[in-house]
Amino acid sequence: MKFLIAGLGNIGPEYELTRHNIGFLVLDRLAEAQGARFDHTKLANKCEFKYKGRTIHLIKPTTYMNLSGKSVNFWMQDLKISKENLLVITDDIALPHGNLRMRAKGSNAGHNGLRNIDEQTGGNNYARLKFGIGNDFHQGQQVDYVLSQFNKEQLENLPFAMDKACEMVLSFCSIGISRTMNQFND
DSSP states (O other), rough: EEEEEEEOOOOOOGGBBGGGGHHHHHHHHHHHHHTTOEEEEEEEEEEEEETTTEEEEEEOOOOOOGGGHHHHHHHHHHHHHGGGGGGEEEEEEOOTTTTTESSSSOOOOTTTHHHHHHHHHTTSSSSEEEEEOOSSSSSHHHHHHHTSSHHHHHHHHHHHHHHHHHHHHHHHHOOOOOOEEEEEEO
């Protein structure tokens, strides 16, 4: 059984520790914990590892956030992975910082990366792990907020939430979405 886990973010050092890059950061942590190393390949930085008899492919699209669907769709087709075995990790301003919520499907809620994945894969019927980044910004400042770096307190708490996100990814791949949501969602 194969799974595709797509962590959303933007490539380049200027985006490295920004809120919008939490998908990349979670996958970096998961890959490190599993002893996997990312290689640059077509439309993504990619690695894979085995977990409980499953092959888990991690991708960090190199298409920039707004075109994430191009990479996700390419790798789903190339690896012959169905949408039921796709999980997208993304930032979410509707959740408080560090809160995590897994969903079996849902709207893009104005998130351009999810919107592009919906367009490229033919709908929103794929699992997503939403990583709360909070909404501590003034009206009209959303773009600046998501592209800014975490503050000191948030950075200190980030490892705990990222570890939980990694557990949720592995749970999704081993016991499925329903049981994972029951176990981890608040």
